[in-house]
Amino acid sequence: MDNPETIKPSEPPELRYLDPEQVRVFRTDNGQIRATIAEERSIIAPRFLRASPLRDPDRYISIREADANGKEVGLLRNWRRLDRESRDLVQAELDRRYMYPILKRIVSTKHIFHMAICVFETDRGVREVTLRDIRDNVIYLGASRILITDAEGNRYDIPSFDALEPNSRAMLAQIL
Amino acid sequence: MRYYDRHPTGTIISRLTQDSGGVQDFLAYGLPWIASNAIMLVGVAIAVFAINWKLALLVLLPAPLVSILARKLWQRMHLAFHRFWYRWSRFYAISSDALSRVKIIKAFSQQPNEIERFQIRNADLFGASVYAEQTWATYMPVIGFVMSSGSLFVWYFGGLIIVGHGPLTIGGLMAFLAYLGMLYGPLNGLTQSAQWMSRALTAAERIFEVLDAEADTEKGHGNVVPENVRGEVEFRDVTFGYEKHNPVLKEVSFKVERGQMLGLVGKSGAGKTTVINLLCRFYDVDEGDIFIDSVNLRDLDLSFYRGRLGAVLQEPFLFSGTVAENIAYGKPDATIEDIMAAAKVANAHDFVVNKADGYDEQVGEQGGRLSAGEKQRVCIARAILHDPAILILDEATASVDLETEAQIQEAIARLIEGRTTFAIAHRLSTLRNASNLLVIDEGKVAEFGTHEELEEKKGVYCRLLDIHRKTSMTKALSG
Numbered sequence: 001m002d003n004p005e006t007i008k009p010s011e012p013p014e015l016r017y018l019d020p021e022q023v024r025v026f027r028t029d030n031g032q033i034r035a036t037i038a039e040e041r042s043i044i045a046p047r048f049l050r051a052s053p054l055r056d057p058d059r060y061i062s063i064r065e066a067d068a069n070g071k072e073v074g075l076l077r078n079w080r081r082l083d084r085e086s087r088d089l090v091q092a093e094l095d096r097r098y099m100y101p102i103l104k105r106i107v108s109t110k111h112i113f114h115m116a117i118c119v120f121e122t123d124r125g126v127r128e129v130t131l132r133d134i135r136d137n138v139i140y141l142g143a144s145r146i147l148i149t150d151a152e153g154n155r156y157d158i159p160s161f162d163a164l165e166p167n168s169r170a171m172l173a174q175i176l
Numbered sequence: 177m178r179y180y181d182r183h184p185t186g187t188i189i190s191r192l193t194q195d196s197g198g199v200q201d202f203l204a205y206g207l208p209w210i211a212s213n214a215i216m217l218v219g220v221a222i223a224v225f226a227i228n229w230k231l232a233l234l235v236l237l238p239a240p241l242v243s244i245l246a247r248k249l250w251q252r253m254h255l256a257f258h259r260f261w262y263r264w265s266r267f268y269a270i271s272s273d274a275l276s277r278v279k280i281i282k283a284f285s286q287q288p289n290e291i292e293r294f295q296i297r298n299a300d301l302f303g304a305s306v307y308a309e310q311t312w313a314t315y316m317p318v319i320g321f322v323m324s325s326g327s328l329f330v331w332y333f334g335g336l337i338i339v340g341h342g343p344l345t346i347g348g349l350m351a352f353l354a355y356l357g358m359l360y361g362p363l364n365g366l367t368q369s370a371q372w373m374s375r376a377l378t379a380a381e382r383i384f385e386v387l388d389a390e391a392d393t394e395k396g397h398g399n400v401v402p403e404n405v406r407g408e409v410e411f412r413d414v415t416f417g418y419e420k421h422n423p424v425l426k427e428v429s430f431k432v433e434r435g436q437m438l439g440l441v442g443k444s445g446a447g448k449t450t451v452i453n454l455l456c457r458f459y460d461v462d463e464g465d466i467f468i469d470s471v472n473l474r475d476l477d478l479s480f481y482r483g484r485l486g487a488v489l490q491e492p493f494l495f496s497g498t499v500a501e502n503i504a505y506g507k508p509d510a511t512i513e514d515i516m517a518a519a520k521v522a523n524a525h526d527f528v529v530n531k532a533d534g535y536d537e538q539v540g541e542q543g544g545r546l547s548a549g550e551k552q553r554v555c556i557a558r559a560i561l562h563d564p565a566i567l568i569l570d571e572a573t574a575s576v577d578l579e580t581e582a583q584i585q586e587a588i589a590r591l592i593e594g595r596t597t598f599a600i601a602h603r604l605s606t607l608r609n610a611s612n613l614l615v616i617d618e619g620k621v622a623e624f625g626t627h628e629e630l631e632e633k634k635g636v637y638c639r640l641l642d643i644h645r646k647t648s649m650t651k652a653l654s655g
Contacts, residue, residue, distance in 0.1 A: 012521045014520065049534065051534045051535055052512055052535045056512060075516075
């Protein structure tokens, strides 16, 4: 569709990096999370998103408004420099959003057609998972870290393939 | 580029995989096998000649006939394998085409036609394979028979020598025949290796055809590396045709100052894309010259020059990998902060951060996991990060919602600010924004000037504009 009006370039937007010392995250009396940026802004129920959750999970946290547009308030380069209360709350929010159970052992695997049904022992308990189109759902990170996404979209983290016990390694190699 | 124009992707992939695999197999397994057979042959031949050189010469009697037959077999097999590889690459091309365009095929309900095309190529390939095997199966037993007929002479003349109390004992004849058996093994092996060798040589020929394909722009490859490219572009009497006898551009001349935007206007097939192809130096002009900051494009170092070009194309192309990798494609050493800054300017940052894996999100094959608007903005971010002096913009016409459309337009407006831009214009907004418009008609410059100047002229541009307005109105009315 043609818009006959001339579109003029607006001022290029810039990312806003926040000073951790100016950011406070706390719970209000009614239990809601609130973030304040210096004296200028207060955001109720902010969202905390990792810009690069796989390659650089500890840096670049985007603080966003809670509404549907989720406008970015700013980015924290190093959120671990927040004060203790803020840090704990941000950590809890991030853990909730980016929950990747860590795979400790593969108990069993069974192949049915093009699917693999596996029993994973994770740091959050034992779980039966179905893996489909495995090659499209595996991310290799660094030398031996592997992330596997199951058919339901849940993700499992293998921090080090080499650190798995030999039996699990053999079963995983067979699946991959 | 002409090579890629002439050869389908599937054909080239077939050469890269099948043919190189064939040569690799021959070098890894065929050559050692031939060498061991040859050594064996020489050793046994020495032993046979030591026992009785006259009988040994009898063994060689069928050699001329074997040589003639082997030569004929070799020629036919060479031809058969050429035909086989050719049909294999056509088969591969049609298969890869169909698989990569499966959505279009289904959308147009063309499965039966595609299946028929596949079956025809498959039958072709089958025929070529059968011909090669038939040729082999016809000649090989004849050659084998003729070759081993030497042993009949040995039995006959060896027997005569023994009966006539000549210088050969029965034990000697038996030993000679045993060695002869050992001689035929490697000899047969070497003959059979002709098939292997013929297959590998045919494959090698096809690989070298790719390797030796001369880049169109290799001739006159310059080495001028200026400090920077400002972006002043001049076409001077440029004539060019993809086939030299059929010029697409005829004596085209125009000049674009640094930071200006030139809108290329013309009917489909008028030569707009050819201007862009020549500007990128995918092809060299047949006549005339192109100057970049007053330096002839032929004299500029090609990789330096192309490093200063950027493009946002109608069909946004993404590589398999993450969003971050795609944005940093033209600048692999960019930091995540550079990548995010570019994405922000391209109105991409917000949707990227909202993805489950943010900038680490896998885009899928050809960006299949992103929407059309998202892909377009990732491509704009890539161009922004690349920071080209000369930008090529083939406007997106993909169907996106109005809000996304506005975001893309805003991002494009930011991208072209301060850069020399060549835009293949589809929209009225672009035509109005352009510093100048170049109207190409049948390969020639029909008109050149601003939107207002050309409107006043009431020429080709006006006619195209009228058609454009009517089409837009029809589209708007039809909803």
